Amino acid sequence: MTRLSVEMLAADAPEPITSAGHAQLGIAVLAGIAVIVLLITKFKLHAFLALTIGSLALGAFAGAPLDKVLTSFSTGLGSTVAGVGVLIALGAVLGKMLADSGGADQIVDTILDKAGGRSMPWAMVLIASVIGLPLFFEVGIVLLIPVVLMVAKRGNYSLMRIGIPALAGLSVMHGLVPPHPGPLVAIDAVKADLGVTLALGVLVAVPTVIIAGPLFSRYAAKWVDVPAPERMIPQRASEELDRRPGFGATLFTVLLPVILMLAKALVDIVIDDPENLLQRVFDVIGAPMIALLASVLVGIFTLLRPAGYAKERISPLVEKSLGPIAGILLIVGAGGGFKQTLIDSGVGRMVLEISEDWSIPALLLAWLIAVAIRLATGSATVATVSAAGLVAPLAADMSTTHAALLVLAIGAGSLFLSHVNDAGFWLVKEYFGLSVGQNLKTWSVMECIISVVAGGVVLLLSLVI
Template sequence: MSTIDLPALAAAPAAPITSAGHAQLGLAVLVGIGVIVLLIGSLKLHAFLALTIGSLVLGAVAAAPMDKTITSFTSGLGSTVAGVGVLIALGAILGKLLADSGGADQIVDTILARASDRTMPWAMALIAGIIGLPLFFEVGVVLLIPVVLLVAKRGNHSLMRVGIPALAGLSVMHGLVPPHPGPLAAIDAIDADLGVVLALGVVVAIPTLAIAGPLFGRYAARWVDIAPPEQLTPERPSEELERRPSFAATVSTVLLPVVLMLGKALVDIVVDDPADRVQRVADVVGSPLIALLSAVLVAMFTLGRAAGFRRDRLATTVEKALLPIAGILLIVGAGGGFKQTLVDVGVGRMILDISEDWSISPLLLAWLIAVAIRLATGSATVATISAAGLVAPLAADMSTTHTALLVLAVGAGSLFFSHLNDAGFWLVKEYFGMSVGQTIKTWSLMETIISVVGGGFVLLLSLVL
């Protein structure tokens, strides 16, 4: 999942950079992914280098000109860092301010005091679902990571036991519930009724989140038993603070970007006029960059000043926040480069061509097409837009309810099995300090459960509605 999917799709060339056939493209995908797995898993090469080499190998096997392959990779890397990098940096600063001021302690202590060991995963899923409704996945991750890591460490909980429900909450919102950008794009392409999609999306999302989050988290914690990574886990403030921010001030600061982005989404729905002044202001204020930047600036007062920080102490906090994320930015960027290389050599188009002659249920077809494009490109939003555009003609004779279910089928399919070509895969891997294999056994499997369970509930609803 990536905040750069929409611009990346718009920037993709109309024609592939190679004339290779479907068989050769399929082989190129397998070889490219195989090289990445070998370099990281067996040779212990840094993921940034492995993704770079794997992208070049992919282009070579697909018979793409090397200069165009390099351009695809670098443009994908650049657009990913442009779209995600600043958000990660701002989120890291906000997280550091939360930690150093004692604000994160305040949140964690309150959660630990009110939630038992049994209810903690459900509490994390609920919090993530609420926060993740209007947010891109990456923004939600950087906002929640400090809380997840601190809850796991302070409460002596398994990291996967509380982390998987939080990730599931963000991911379910990403794929199934408007006003998230993915579902909104599918609603527009298929011309579905937003209110019906929202209502049915919530019906599908609740049981899907319960199964893929707290319930699956039990098994994920058994398979992958890891401690929160020390370099990314916020510590208690090193100095003794005379005071710390109140719980209300801390939560309000964390939710500020959520409120701003949700406000933008609501204005877009109600006004729906790009020339309207209110919508133009909301589009700026509610953009992820401005929303997070506003939260950071507010946090300097509501958190930093409230804890007694002076200007030099605030400057030190910002500087220290940025040091641990350099490696994460490069890896996530390289994952975006690999994804763009796949798109530009024509793998997504190959999947669409192959699927045109399938004679199956429209809802199942929509899910399968989104799954195939997701596996090939690593992008949930590219999968959503491509699949929605392909199956849109099928909605002509559908009822309003089934048209909404078609949107949800596309959304569910777009989340299937996040792997090496997804920037979100590398983001989760690095933030949680896992190996590639551990990330596949937890994050990738969780995404697959969301996709399959969500798709199953969509098909079930189609039989009763």
């Protein structure tokens, strides 16, 4: 980015709510993040409350009037929830339908029937990647852990040889591929094209998941050789069903939003005429909300009806799916408020000028910021929304593809080194029956590999596209 472009962006930006210089703003950012980290890790406060208080602390340290800080936070929260809230809700509904209908189990069992021996780790990473597209990470864990444990026990496989590929598939989807909350928030913050980000996200995900999954699992199995804990094998959803949906129909339903969004991106590139009727049609059906809504509506007929769901049971299922995501929506919204407070305080302009002075590539800077916040807070989502707010101004004069790569760099950094301050760390530890040390040598190392490999692939792509 040239000095001229930085000055142009600074001129176009709204007047900051504070007149603080770079040094005070830098201290304010560190103080705000420190408050968030302390509240989450030391006082075990919910991330929504921590982000809210951290935003106020940021504004106070930056010397901004409290009423303007409140306005910035509220504006950011509202715009973020407006941008991604419906998408998160639709994704939760689709995930609940997939789980309760037995559709997820159908995908798992069909692929496992075709796999065996050395191909089993590859089958697990394929299953996790497909299941992980519409599901939140925690839901995917709950769905796949019974399968991982049963396969490891019945096939006499090392638990790590089977489990690491499944975890890698879920984690990569969670951090890099929309419609997961983190990537969606970053896309909204940097004004990236969702279809292009989705396509590039899948491109980055493939080598990343191969290296961090099946390949790394060979070493993880040697480092930590533990049996599958029988006490952790829960009942699968489909065991309570008389019948379940077919494999083809289930796979189509899961992939439908991806197909529609990618089709929109392709039509936009090929036709590139906003007045063209075909492009306008695809702009509508390929919009994230319409694509996910279409998948949910199709799922009623391809997932719920074949599983024996009468129409009276559909509304209660949707209601049950929305309750658990309330916390996620609040965290994402508060993250958007924190992001807007950063921008309105002038931190975005400061990052622009510093990155130009230091000659740090924007993608590398985004990755490093996300890594730092991830290490401090333990939350990939908090790391994503905070880093996106800091580096969003860098995308202002980027091409469509490079803006998408900026989102992916943030997502890659947000996955780095899950450790004791991350809820996912303890979830994996308990399900797999590992000690803290064993979990650090397997799960935590896998997360580092995902972050570094994905970040490296993003940087390589930035040189060729």
